[in-house]
Amino acid sequence: MSSAHQLVERSLAAIWHPCTQMQRHLHPDPARRIPLLPVARAEGPWLFDPDGNRYFDAFSSWWTTLFGHCHPHIVAAVREQIATLDHVLLAGCTHAPAVELAERLAAKTDGTLGHAFFASDGASAVEIALKLAAHYWRNQGYPEKHRFVAFAGGYHGETVGALAVTDIPLFREAYQPLIRPAAMMPSPDARRGPHAADEALAALAEYLAVHHAETAAVIVEPLVQGAGGMAMHPPSFLNALRDLCTRHDVLLIFDEIAVGCGRTGRFFAHEHADVRPDLLTLSKGITGGTLPLAVVLARDELFRAFLADEVTRAFLHSHSYTGNPLACRAACATLDLLDNPEVWPQIETLGAAFEAAMAQVAAQVGGVHLRRTGTIVAFDLPDAPGDFAPRVAKAALAAGLLLRPLGNTCYVMPPFATPPELAEWFGTQLLRTLTQVLETAAASDCFQPAHPQEPPLP
Secondary structure: OOHHHHHHHHHHHHOOOOOOOOHHHHOOOOOOOOOOOOOOEEEEOEEEOOOOOEEEEOOHHHHOOOOOEOOHHHHHHHHHHHOOOOOOOOOOOOOHHHHHHHHHHHHHOOOOOOEEEEEOOHHHHHHHHHHHHHHHHHHOOOOOOOEEEEEOOOOOOOOHHHHOOOOOHHHHHHHHHHOOOOEEEOOOOHHHOOOHHHHHHHHHHHHHHHHHHHEEEEEEOOOEEOOOOOEEOOOHHHHHHHHHHHHOOOEEEEEOOOOOOOOOOOOOHHHHHOOOOOEEEEOHHHHOOOOOOEEEEEOHHHHHOOOOOOHHHOOOOOOOOOOOHHHHHHHHHHHHHHOOOOHHHHHHHHHHHHHHHHHHHHHHHOOEEEEEEOOEEEEEOOOOEOOHHHHHHHHHHHOOEEOOOEOOEEEEOOOOOOOOOHHHHHHHHHHHHHHHHHHHHHOOOOOOEOOOOOOOOO
């Protein structure tokens, strides 16, 4: 038995893997079983199993790895930090990595979002932003402003509070009794037609005209709704959204957990629209994919609304590892890399190369709605089988790819360290994978169309 096989067997016996129907890994029929990928090490855009086989990390390990795995600059920073200060609570204490990171992020907003609240993951950051918004209005003397507005197809995390503003049914249905639902506006998804963004804005304007007095905030993923199928909308949608929220005295939350830190070709996705939110969430790529960290950036006037002698007016939210020095140092090292002006044309070149490769694949397999924002490239397969995502994930491993389609949406989000010339090889391997899956599915008696909202199962 190989070391890779042994690791998989031990994992299946001991670990409950996330966002996974474990029966897919444990199925008694080998033909229907989806293999786990055992990973022993990683370098750049590549993952290596214990037997030395390598796999292209085509979606940056759930959109986290910005500059590739084990980037020397980030590794050196974390190594130096762990020998100096591994961790200290941020309640009643402070440390240089957290201060530096907060200052640098605030500077990237031109000081508009001047205070940073740290958390451990994206869903926690969303929970913090929602709590901050409602508590802000309470402190301002408007406790009735505690409702939220989100958009169809949006994803903001899977904790109970975050599920309130997430619109992917499979994530929500089992927990519906626990959820305090938000008002859902139509998605601005450009695939719905040229007027999708206008329809979403019109619905929001109508809603806020009636319900602004009870609405604390509107939350949106700027430019790209990620887990909802890489649905994209124009920057002008954000400008109009900002105007509506300002006009109706409602806070605006930009969830940039997936799209921040350069993924769209700018450090912040909302920079494409030249607007600022009231609250901003960041995670995933903020540490370059090395350590868990999330940040909520807030306008200074929100921060000041919590200053008082009464403890009840304070924001009493915490995590044990809030502002962990190692994670903050990794984030500062990641910002060093992003501060290099040569990075941005490289990101554009990389995105364009993968768009060209994906266009060729889509043309040969019946893909539609080819779209790109930064290094995020996607197309849809309207006639994909119902189990398209797991079929592709399994077939892709044989082609040296790590892929996780979103329902019938095939997408790529490569690490920035990926050589652009690798895009052609990726396209060849992706075409091989999709052709195999679609031909096998067409011959199957149990063919069913894919649901576009199927979650990113392996």
